[in-house]
Structures are given as structure tokens and as C-alpha cells.
Amino acid sequence: MTCREIVEFLRAYLDGELEQETRSTFEKHVGLCPPCEDYLRSYQEAIRLGKVCEAEDAPVDVPDRLVQAILAARKKTD
Amino acid sequence: MSTPTPEREDEAQLLEALRGGDESAYERLVRELGGRMLAVARRFVRQDDEAEDIVQEAFIQAFKNIDRFEGGSKLSTWLHRITVNAALMRLRKKSRRKEVAIEDLLPSFLDDGHRAEIGEPWTERGEDVAIREETRTLVRESIDRLPDSYRNVLLLRDIEQLDTAETAETLGITVNATKTRLHRARQALRELLDPHLQGGGVA
Numbered sequence: 001m002t003c004r005e006i007v008e009f010l011r012a013y014l015d016g017e018l019e020q021e022t023r024s025t026f027e028k029h030v031g032l033c034p035p036c037e038d039y040l041r042s043y044q045e046a047i048r049l050g051k052v053c054e055a056e057d058a059p060v061d062v063p064d065r066l067v068q069a070i071l072a073a074r075k076k077t078d
Numbered sequence: 079m080s081t082p083t084p085e086r087e088d089e090a091q092l093l094e095a096l097r098g099g100d101e102s103a104y105e106r107l108v109r110e111l112g113g114r115m116l117a118v119a120r121r122f123v124r125q126d127d128e129a130e131d132i133v134q135e136a137f138i139q140a141f142k143n144i145d146r147f148e149g150g151s152k153l154s155t156w157l158h159r160i161t162v163n164a165a166l167m168r169l170r171k172k173s174r175r176k177e178v179a180i181e182d183l184l185p186s187f188l189d190d191g192h193r194a195e196i197g198e199p200w201t202e203r204g205e206d207v208a209i210r211e212e213t214r215t216l217v218r219e220s221i222d223r224l225p226d227s228y229r230n231v232l233l234l235r236d237i238e239q240l241d242t243a244e245t246a247e248t249l250g251i252t253v254n255a256t257k258t259r260l261h262r263a264r265q266a267l268r269e270l271l272d273p274h275l276q277g278g279g280v281a
Binding site: 002003004005007010011012034035038039041042043045046047048049050051052053054056059060061062063066067069070071073074077 | 101104105108109112113114116117120121130133134137138141142185187190191192193196199200202203205209213214217218221232233236237257260261264265267268271272275
């Protein structure tokens with residue numbers, strides 16, 4: 001398995017979609033190839049950072065005028 | 079049969095009040111779930127005024143269809159889906175943002191299958207380390223540089239936590255296309271973050 005294939009199979013590997021044999025070959029390669037190991041780690045870190053950085057720090061408040069606008073719009077469409 | 083939890087019972091009561099046209103029930107729903115919906119809409123459009131329009135559209139649509147809500151899922155899950163759809167609809171109408179072609183953001187390989195450019199590894203960082211504002215901005219801006227068709231898959235799968243089938247259905251694409259786009263979007267995000275995070279950058 002080449003480094004190109006490792007990168008190609010990464011998502012399937014993380015989602016547990018690889019057959020046992022391919023999975024073993026994948027893991028063996030990653031264990032022996034520091035650039036692929038780094039790539040796998042940074043790929044996972046990019047996913048994590050996306051999640052963390054897109055989350056709001058605190059619960060978002062609905063501005064009162066938006067609440068009123070939504071309730072008013074509901075009455076109009078009733 | 080499962081015993082209804084207090085939350086479930088509460089939701090059943092709320093639903094009954096909504097269907098009965100109880101004004102205070104509508105207000106309660108907007109106040110309780112509006113904030114989360116606003117956060118979702120902001121992730122897609124990034125502008126507060128547009129996000130508010132989306133939430134308003136989503137609520138109006140939900141109110142109109144409240145009789146069709148089957149109660150198989152939670153009200154919050156149902157409203158989340160409606161908000162996502164309203165946000166996607168809004169994005170489709172908008173003029174295209176300045177995007178980078180996805181091919182330019184994927185790793186390149188030598189003929190022998192090795193990666194062409196290998197930089198420094200990213201520094202290991204504990205999950206409990208607080209995220210700096212600079213990192214937050216960098217990550218959000220990087221996500222915004224992805225082409226819409228990739229950005230939307232990344233947002234739906236990795237951030238909004240829809241599963242592959244739900245994402246495919248929401249976007250009207252196949253399950254295989256969803257998987258491919260998700261992988262490319264993540265690789266592209268990694269690539270955009272790479273120069274900043276090699277050897278312990280901003281994060």
C-alpha cells in the first residue's frame with residue numbers, strides 16, 4: 001500500500017469501512033511511515049478543530065425583537 | 079413500549095398546545111429553541127441579519143406544518159432539519175463566494191506514491207486546551223474557503239452531526255458522493271490549516 005492509498009483510504013479507515021485485511025495493511029504502513037502517521041493525526045485534528053471552533057462559546061440568545069417578529073409573522077400567515 | 083420521560087411528556091404537552099394555537103406555546107418554542115437554530119444558521123451564512131431571516135423562515139415553515147410533525151423524532155431535531163434546509167436554500171440563492179478550487183487544496187503525490195510535500199508535524203495539543211480566538215477565526219475562515227458543495231457536506235456531517243444518509247438526502251446527492259466530498263473537504267481543511275499549525279502554530 002502506498003502513501004497515496006493511505007490518504008485515499010483514510011476516511012473509510014476512520015469510519016470502520018475497510019475489510020480486515022486492508023485494515024491491517026493500512027495500520028502496518030502507518031505504524032512504519034511517520035509522514036502518514038502525521039497526516040492521519042493532522043486529519044483527525046482538523047476535524048476536531050472544525051467541531052470545536054464552530055461551536056458557540058455560550059448559549060445563543062434569541063433577540064427579543066426576533067421573537068416578536070416571528071410571532072407577528074405567524075399571525076399574518078394564520 | 080418505553081416509558082415516556084418527563085422531557086417527552088413535556089414535549090407532548092407543548093405540541094398539543096401548539097396544535098391548539100396557544101400563543102404562549104409558540105413563544106416558548108421560539109425562546110427555547112431559537113438560540114440553537116440561530117447558531118446553526120450563522121454557521122452556514124456567517125451574517126447575523128441573514129441568520130435571523132433564516133430562523134424566522136424556519137419557524138414559519140414549522141408552524142405551517144406543525145400538524146404534519148409525527149413525533150417520531152424530537153421537536154428540536156425536526157426544527158434543526160428545517161433550519162438547515164432553509165439555510166441551504168438561502169446559500170443557493172446567494173452570489174458565489176470567492177472559493178478556492180478543491181483540487182488546489184488536495185495533497186499531491188510523486189509517481190512512486192509518496193506525498194510530494196511533507197511539512198513539519200502538527201504539535202500535539204490536549205483536547206482540553208482552550209481554543210484561542212485567533213484559531214477560531216482561522217478555522218472558520220478556512221472552512222469558508224472551501225467550495226460550497228464541499229463546505230456544506232463538512233458542516234452537515236462533522237459539525238451538525240447528520241449521518242451520511244441524512245446528509246446525502248438533504249443535499250440531493252448519493253451516499254458515495256457524500257463520502258468522497260467529506261473526505262476531500264477534510265483534506266482541504268487540513269491543507270489550509272497546515273502552514274499555521276506545523277510545529278505548533280496558532281492553536
